[in-house]
Amino acid sequence: MSAVLPRANELTTPERGVWVAMRRDLRLAVRSKGELAQALAFFVIVVSLFPLAIGPESALLKRVAPGVVWVCALLAVMLTLPRIFQSDYLDGTLEQLALSRYPLPVLCAGKMIAHWLTTGVPLAITAPLLGLQFGLEGRELMVIVAGLILGTPILTMLGAIGAALVLGVRGGSILMALLVLPLYIPVLIFGAGAAEASMVGVDVTANLSLLAAMLLIGMVVTPFAAAAAVKISLD
């Protein structure tokens, strides 16, 4: 061991910080596969309840399909939000992240990406299979998938802010739902709107573009907001 104290800051690039946080969360997610499967199973089961409850009338089923898929995806994402920060908060990891040489927003961005890869992406992949139950066809299914690919990262990013704010609060999960669900409304409107537009044969690019615009704004703003929320929770 040398007696010199090096300052190893030359390699603290933001990309590296994103990677460090993302790799960690992905590895943890892979280790607890049960938790991963839960959200997906919830999504599949709840969506499947609707054809059973509404009955086999195909016109009606098709009419409600985009809304059902989107609301269920939104709830499934919301159920997984505590995973982003809760266990890190309880075991002291969050303090270590906050005091690491990487800026907290960068680490939050990495955590958001990991969360999206383990919830949003599986939901988007499963959605077309579920859409078949409602009699949706190729193009409509593709629009739903495209909408979910653009929309679920926004759900993750907004949700991370809510999840960070309720850390350490008793009854936090209900409070988080109350905080986060209103913020999800625009995503729901444009996501389900795109799918409906495809069903009536209208151009879907307007809705999808709006989702993409929200995604881009979210990518810039929400890591900072989530980091600020974590800061408040740690105080």
Next chain:
Amino acid sequence: MALAADAVTLEVKGLGLARGSRCLFADLDFSLVSGHALILRGPNGVGKTSLLRVLAGLTIADSGSVVLQAARVRAFAPHVRDNVLYIGHANALKDDLTVQENLADQLALDTNDVTLADQLGALDAVHLGDRRDMLARRLSQGQKRRVGLARLRLNCGLAHKSMWLLDEPTNALDEQGSALFVETVNRHLSMGGAAVIASHLPLGLSGPVAELQMQERA
């Protein structure tokens, strides 16, 4: 760059913090020279942890200032993150990761330069070498503490953070573990680092040590 010896590294002036209606400390003044350690003593609930968190910038004090290496400590400021290593009550271990993975993840937050051989060497030194592929959930409390100790030992050599803030570091450690801890802190101090340590137990540090006795306030 070696840290200058005998330079004041931490200066606390008029620090005050209340939690709820209770005042934990007020008008606290002290300073710490590099190469020295400060031991915080006092009964449970007197505010030792809170003081450490204020020094780390995790908690914002109600009044007063903390100056670390000539720059004021603000929450999550880059110079705090570069210089402070805080180990609290919680071990920051993930139950589902192995001992070595946990150590690697903690170190990734401090430096890029730690090789696997370094990690295994440090785990051997804290007598966790044969447990490195064990899931952290299977470790005893003392063994969990030793993972943090391995991190401290590696911190001495790589990307040295000059200010260690340690909360009851010898909790759950056995005699041998405590001795390893003392040896590690001594090395850190001899390299020009400084440490603030909350502890109930006599540590037996060889370097210059000051004590701060914290009093229960009405």
